[in-house]
Amino acid sequence: MTSSNSPAGTPPDPTLDPTRDPARDPGPDEAPDRPRNSARGLLIVGGSIVGLVLLTGIVSFFWTPFDTGYTDLANAKAGPGTAGHLLGTDRLGRDIASSLMAGARTTLYVGLVAVGIAALIGTPLGILAAMLPPRWSQFVMRCTDVMLAFPALLLALMFAAIWGGGITTAMVAIGIASIPSFIRVVRSGALVVMTSDYVQAARVAGRSRWGIAVSHVLRNVAGLVIVQASVSYAIAILAEAGLSYLGFGAGLTTPSWGLMLQESQSTLRSDPLITVWPAVAIALAVLGFNLLGDGLRDRFDPRRQR
Amino acid sequence: MNRHESSPPAATPRRRRLRFAAGALAAALVVTACGAGSSTQPASTAPATTATATTDGQATAGQASNGAGGGSVGSQPGAGASGSDGSAAPAPSGDPNATLNVGFVAAPASLDFTQDSGAAIPQALLYNVYETLVRMTPTGEIAPLLASKWTVSDDQKVYTFTLRDNAKFSNGAAFTAEDAVFSINRVKSDWAKTVAVAQGMSTVAKAEAVNPTTLRVTLTKPSQSWLFSMTTRIGAMFSRTGVAELATKAVGTGPYLVSANQPNVKLTLTRNPDYWGTKAGMQTVNFMYYKDPTAMNNAELSRAINVISSVQTPDQLDQFGDTAKYQIIEGTTTGEVLLSFNNSKAPLNNKNVRQAISYAIDRKGLLDTVWAGKGALIGSHAVPTDPWYTDLANTYPYDPAKAKELLGGKTYTLRLRVPNLPYATAAAPVIASQLQQVGITVKVDTLDFPADWLTQVFTNADYDMSIVNHVEPNDLATLWGNPEYYTRYDNPEVQKLLADGDAGTRDQMIADYRKATEILADDAAGVWLWAFPNLLVADVDVKGLAKNQVSESFDLTGVSVG
Numbered sequence: 001m002t003s004s005n006s007p008a009g010t011p012p013d014p015t016l017d018p019t020r021d022p023a024r025d026p027g028p029d030e031a032p033d034r035p036r037n038s039a040r041g042l043l044i045v046g047g048s049i050v051g052l053v054l055l056t057g058i059v060s061f062f063w064t065p066f067d068t069g070y071t072d073l074a075n076a077k078a079g080p081g082t083a084g085h086l087l088g089t090d091r092l093g094r095d096i097a098s099s100l101m102a103g104a105r106t107t108l109y110v111g112l113v114a115v116g117i118a119a120l121i122g123t124p125l126g127i128l129a130a131m132l133p134p135r136w137s138q139f140v141m142r143c144t145d146v147m148l149a150f151p152a153l154l155l156a157l158m159f160a161a162i163w164g165g166g167i168t169t170a171m172v173a174i175g176i177a178s179i180p181s182f183i184r185v186v187r188s189g190a191l192v193v194m195t196s197d198y199v200q201a202a203r204v205a206g207r208s209r210w211g212i213a214v215s216h217v218l219r220n221v222a223g224l225v226i227v228q229a230s231v232s233y234a235i236a237i238l239a240e241a242g243l244s245y246l247g248f249g250a251g252l253t254t255p256s257w258g259l260m261l262q263e264s265q266s267t268l269r270s271d272p273l274i275t276v277w278p279a280v281a282i283a284l285a286v287l288g289f290n291l292l293g294d295g296l297r298d299r300f301d302p303r304r305q306r
Numbered sequence: 307m308n309r310h311e312s313s314p315p316a317a318t319p320r321r322r323r324l325r326f327a328a329g330a331l332a333a334a335l336v337v338t339a340c341g342a343g344s345s346t347q348p349a350s351t352a353p354a355t356t357a358t359a360t361t362d363g364q365a366t367a368g369q370a371s372n373g374a375g376g377g378s379v380g381s382q383p384g385a386g387a388s389g390s391d392g393s394a395a396p397a398p399s400g401d402p403n404a405t406l407n408v409g410f411v412a413a414p415a416s417l418d419f420t421q422d423s424g425a426a427i428p429q430a431l432l433y434n435v436y437e438t439l440v441r442m443t444p445t446g447e448i449a450p451l452l453a454s455k456w457t458v459s460d461d462q463k464v465y466t467f468t469l470r471d472n473a474k475f476s477n478g479a480a481f482t483a484e485d486a487v488f489s490i491n492r493v494k495s496d497w498a499k500t501v502a503v504a505q506g507m508s509t510v511a512k513a514e515a516v517n518p519t520t521l522r523v524t525l526t527k528p529s530q531s532w533l534f535s536m537t538t539r540i541g542a543m544f545s546r547t548g549v550a551e552l553a554t555k556a557v558g559t560g561p562y563l564v565s566a567n568q569p570n571v572k573l574t575l576t577r578n579p580d581y582w583g584t585k586a587g588m589q590t591v592n593f594m595y596y597k598d599p600t601a602m603n604n605a606e607l608s609r610a611i612n613v614i615s616s617v618q619t620p621d622q623l624d625q626f627g628d629t630a631k632y633q634i635i636e637g638t639t640t641g642e643v644l645l646s647f648n649n650s651k652a653p654l655n656n657k658n659v660r661q662a663i664s665y666a667i668d669r670k671g672l673l674d675t676v677w678a679g680k681g682a683l684i685g686s687h688a689v690p691t692d693p694w695y696t697d698l699a700n701t702y703p704y705d706p707a708k709a710k711e712l713l714g715g716k717t718y719t720l721r722l723r724v725p726n727l728p729y730a731t732a733a734a735p736v737i738a739s740q741l742q743q744v745g746i747t748v749k750v751d752t753l754d755f756p757a758d759w760l761t762q763v764f765t766n767a768d769y770d771m772s773i774v775n776h777v778e779p780n781d782l783a784t785l786w787g788n789p790e791y792y793t794r795y796d797n798p799e800v801q802k803l804l805a806d807g808d809a810g811t812r813d814q815m816i817a818d819y820r821k822a823t824e825i826l827a828d829d830a831a832g833v834w835l836w837a838f839p840n841l842l843v844a845d846v847d848v849k850g851l852a853k854n855q856v857s858e859s860f861d862l863t864g865v866s867v868g
Contacts, residue, residue, distance in 0.1 A: 071739040073671035091621065092675055092735055164758075252724070252731055253738050253750045265600050266619045 039298030042291045046230075049288025057104035066095035068102040068255050077271050090260065090274050091267045100281050102255035107237050107285060110171050114236040115229050117175025122182025123225050127217050129183060130190035131209060141187070144180040152177035152239045157248060165248035167240075167256075174239045178232045185228045189221040223300025230293030234286045241282050257282050400849060400866030405590040407611040408860070409602040411618055411727070413570045413595035415756065418552035419539045421498045424756050425777055425858060428539040430573055430593050432859035436558035438541035439467055439486065439521075440533065442779075442857040444864075446691070448533060452481060452543055452559065453521070462528035467521040473559045473582040475545040481559050483515035489544045490523065497540075500765070502784060502791070506535030530808050530815045534780055538858050561586040561863060570595055575862075587850070587866035599728050606632075612848055612867070615860060617841035618728040620678035626843045633844050637853030638691055641777040641838035642684060643729060645737060648770055649831060650794035654720075658712045660830035664702035665709035666744040667737060673836045676732040681839040686827035687782055689837045691854070694782075694819035698827040709744040717745040720770040723763050725755035730773040733835060737773070764792045775838050779856060782819060783808065786826055795831050 065086060066072070075083045076093035087096040129140040156173035163169055193199060193216060202212050243249035244258030252259075260278035267274050412426045419427040433441060439453040450456075453467040473481035493507040509529045514522050525532060535541065548557030556564045561583065562575035573593040577586040594611055596602035599618030603625060605611045617623065626632040645667070647654040654660060669683055682690055685698030722738065724730040731752060738748035748771075753759040763769045769792075776785065787804040789796035800822050807818030826832075840855045850865040 067739075067742070069735060069739050069742065071675070071736045073668060073675050073736065076675045092732065094735070094739075247726065247752070251750060252734055252752050253748075266622055269622065269625065 039295050041295075043295030043299065046288050046291030046293070046295050049284055050292050053104050053285050053288060054108065056101045057108045060098075060101035060105050064095075064098035064101050066098045068098050069094065069253055070098075077267060077274070080273070087277050088273060090264060091271075092263075096260075096274065096277050099255050099260055100257070100277060103257040103260060103278065103281065104285075106167070106250060106254060106256045107240060110167060110174070110240040111233045111236040111289075113171040114174035114178060114239075115232045117172065118178035118182050118232055119225055119229055122179040123186050123218070123221070125179070126183040126186025127190045127213050127221070129187040130194055130217070131213060140183070144183045147177070148180045150177060152235065153242055156239065156243050157246070160243075160248040165243075167250050167254060170240055170243045170249045174236045177239075178235065181232065182225070182228055185224050186221050189224040190217045193217045193220045223296070227293055227297040227300055230289050230296055234289035234293065237282065237285050237289065400587060400847075401868035402585075402587070402589065404588045404867035405592070406588050406613065406848065406865070406867055407592045407594055408613040408615050409594050409596055409605055409611040410615050410860075411596060411599060411602065412756070414573065416553040416569075417556045417564060417567065419542075420492070420496065420501065420552060422553075423498075423501050423760070428542075428858040429860045430575075431556055431558070431560075431564070432539055432542060432857070433560065434562045434575060434591075434859065434862045435556050435560045435564055436539075436542035436544070437473075437560045438537055438543065439469070440537050440541070442537040444852050444854070444856065444861070446854075446856045448537060452486075463525045465523045465525070465533070466516075467523070469519045469521060470582060471519050474580055475548055475557050475559055476563050476578060476580075477545055477548045477557045479545050479547055481543065481545075482518040483521040484518070485543060485546055486521045487513045487515050488546045489542065492544065492549070493540050502788075503535070503538060503540055503778070505784070505788075506531065506538070506540050528809050530810070530812060531780060531783065538779075562591065565590075584863075586862070587864070588862075591862055593860075606843055609845075613844040613851065614842060617843060620680045620839075620841060623678070623841075623843070629846070631846060633846050633848075635840070635842040635844065635851055635853055636680065637840040637855070638682075638689065639777060639838045639840045639855040640689055640691070640779040640781075641775045641855075642687055642689060643681075643733070643773065643775045643835040643838055644687070645733075645833035645835055646772045646774060646793050647832055648767055648792075648794055650767075650789075650796065651770065653718050654770060657829060658714075659718065661702065662709040662712035662744060663741060663746065664830045664833050665705045665712065666746070667740050667833055667835075668704040669699075669833075669835055670704070672733060672736050672740075676736060677729060677836065677839075680841060681836040684834045684837045686823040686834060687776075687785060687832070688819075688823045691856070692819075694816045694823060696820055696823065698824065701827045702830065702833075706740075706744050713745055715745075717747065719747040719749065722748050722750045722771045722773070723753055723759075723769040724750065724773045725759040725763075726752045727755055727775075729775060729838075733773050737771075767792050767794055773835070777838070778858065782822065786822065786831065793832065797825070797829065797831075800825055 060068070065084070070093075072078075072083070072085070072089055072093035072095070074093070075085065075089055077091055078085055078089045078093075080086065080088045082088060085095050085097070087100070089095055090099070125140060129137045129144075132140070152174050155177045156170050159169045159173045160166075196216075199212060199216050202216060207215075240249055240256070241258030241261065244256040245262045247262065250256035250259050257278040261275060261282075264271075264275040264278070410426065410429070412424065414426040414430060415422040415424055417427065417431065419431070432438070433451075437452050439451060440448050440456070441451040443449045452470055452473055454470050456465055456467045458465055467486070469481070469483055469486065475481060475485075479485075490507065490510060490513040493504050494510070497504040509525045509527060509532050511524045511526045513524075516522050543559060544552075545557050548555075554567070559582065561578050561581045563578045564573065565576040566572070566574040572595070575591045575593070577589050579585075594605070596605065600622075602611070602614055603617075603619065603622055606614050607625060623634060626634055645663075647660060647663075649655060649660075673679055673681055673683060683699040684690070685701045688695040720741075722734055724734045734750045734752075738750055741748050753762060759772075759774075763772050772792075778784065783804040785791055785793055786795050786797075787801050789801075803818045803822040803825070807815040807822070810818065840853065842851060844851055847868050848865065849867070852864075
């Protein structure tokens with residue numbers, strides 16, 4: 001704890017926290033009541049939107065109004081409510097409501113895997129970066145910087161060019177691209193924990209570094225990880241939609257919101273509603289995860305728990 | 307405190323440099339990967355993507371020898387189509403300094419159709435840059451081009467061509483019978499084996515120059531299709547001194563020269579000032595390539611291009627409804643959109659399964675939904691303009707119950723691997739849905755066209771079903787007479803009919819080819835989804851674009867502006 005890398009007794013500069021929104025996030029000195037209340041509001045709104053997406057995704061496994069992929073050729077481009085199609089049909093006669101429900105499934109799945117990859121790799125690396133000697137810690141952080149230079153979309157396009165497009169490629173690419181933000185967030189949280197009295201006490205008591213990392217650091221940065229996961233989830237949803245829109249994501253018959261957007265391009269002028277539905281779904285899901293992330297962050301913020 | 311993160315003045319330049327390096331690395335990787343992808347493209351007969359060349363008036367795609375062939379089918383009155391009358395060298399009118407920009411969806415892999423396949427190369431270069439001894443006129447007849455006339459011996463095996471004495475290559479060399487011999491022999495000796503159309507020259511026993519303007523070609527056996535194939539890319543005449551860099555430098559005798567080529571973006575042709583015949587109608591023609599059909603539509607709307615060579619989104623045609631600005635040209639092509647089967651592989655080697663699939667697909671509904679009802683329903687490998695066409699569209703009417711019965715309660719899982727072309731990606735989900743109804747699960751994946759599709763489906767036949775528009779004129783024998791073709795269709799009876807027909811008289815050929823199409827239909831060797839329409843949108847002042855596409859070329863002779 002002698003290197004300049006360990007901020008003895010000082011919390012990390014809050015401006016470095018990538019999840020921090022300066023507009024909404026008050027400094028630690030402010031009264032805790034107001035943020036707590038707004039955090040609850042964000043949590044409720046975000047949580048219900050995410051819950052809704054989750055619910056439709058789960059329900060779509062068992063039931064959708066029409067079979068996903070079923071092309072009702074007689075009712076192609078039908079408006080909402082026509083022939084039992086709640087939100088109408090797309091240009092090939094597929095029921096939009098069913099596609100949206102099944103698309104939620106794809107979106108959640110992609111997000112889950114991508115964020116899972118990022119969290120499972122990023123969290124240990126972040127803790128490691130906080131506990132390693134400065135030279136190695138720096139090495140990890142500079143690698144993180146290099147990775148940050150690759151936007152998720154560009155990385156996924158590169159992967160698609162090498163291994164061919166597809167939902168797996170997309171998930172892996174989005175996951176890899178999200179690793180650096182986990183490393184940074186976890187490291188900054190871990191640095192704070194490392195300076196705390198109980199960690200010092202544990203050291204004095206002779207606990208191994210490994211033991212400290214698992215029982216003290218990991219447990220205390222878990223909140224940060226959950227917050228970051230929520231934010232990354234929103235990014236993953238957008239990236240998946242973007243990739244599918246470009247034709248590098250979901251396969252032709254995989255239900256996907258981005259693909260729905262892309263396919264509706266040719267009917268944008270004649271039947272704009274076909275484009276509106278998946279666009280609303282994407283916007284709503286991203287909003288939901290972002291709000292949830294903000295709410296969770298305010299709730300878990302270690303600075304406010306003291 | 308936190309020196310590594312909180313001292314921006316020192317850290318920022320370094321980080322920026324790092325970021326730049328990383329970005330450059332990424333770009334390099336992407337470029338490498340793309341390059342690798344496209345360079346592996348095997349040459350072949352390119353069941354190509356686009357409906358292209360346009361011609362006017364009546365179409366008799368096919369075997370018209372000496373232009374006397376029957377089977378011409380009246381075409382619809384031109385929707386604003388105007389222009390050439392089918393004579394060999396129509397005199398273009400209009401602004402001689404004009405520039406014409408034409409939009410296409412498939413870009414050429416190179417300028418060399420002797421090594422690279424794909425319809426996009428002959429589409430741009432044939433008749434415009436390279437000329438043939440005989441050409442396909444807009445009305446589907448075989449007419450003189452570099453040969454002013456020709457005679458055929460009584461046994462139909464010796465063709466004697468009289469060549470023009472004033473034609474010149476763009477490298478300055480005169481065109482002589484020696485060049486013709488060189489070009490014909492070169493098809494057999496130097497063309498890539500994977501360019502399947504080169505097979506058309508295999509019936510040639512020898513070609514000899516009698517004198518500088520007389521060429522004599524002897525065939526091993528009478529062949530109806532040989533003279534026809536001389537109107538396609540394999541009949542293109544090359545200079546003996548101009549084939550060193552064909553991929554980048556085209557040396558032909560045509561009315562246009564290639565003046566610039568930006569691969570996948572733009573190919574520029576300019577008027578050949580030394581052309582032997584009627585000079586070209588425009589100073590510059592740009593072939594502009596758009597991956598995205600909507601982008602191409604927008605380019606036309608914003609006047610960036612003057613012609614959409616092939617409308618890929620027929621349901622968006624209403625954008626061009628303003629007749630003061632646009633003309634919509636609707637005609638026929640020689641393309642059949644085929645749901646192809648790997649006929650050699652279980653379960654599609656089973657006729658019952660193929661028939662069941664044929665019954666399970668509502669082709670009328672498919673055409674109406676996917677291609678806005680533009681095009682004709684067909685039931686075998688012939689378009690209505692083929693002389694041997696008979697209406698087989700009702701061989702397998704839409705009947706899911708019958709399909710289930712034929713499958714006998716069994717369920718199957720099949721892979722449908724389609725090129726990433728608009729008609730294919732639109733049709734695939736519909737096919738998948740309809741086959742699902744009768745118990746066949748379809749796994750769809752999209753392959754990059756041309757590179758990936760040609761390698762995996764066309765060359766390796768690693769597929770169960772695919773969807774491709776077979777645009778080549780007169781391709782019945784290519785697809786179904788050769789068991790090595792990607793359809794892997796091996797039927798000795800069909801092979802014999804196609805071979806006999808080719809060697810026989812014209813009437814015999816029509817009869818034999820008709821019989822072959824009937825067998826193919828009955829055998830359900832594929833599902834012919836629809837005959838691809840020729841749909842163009844052009845500025846109103848573009849003249850001479852024609853309705854029907856009968857050759858491999860987007861033929862600019864006769865096109866003018868203003």
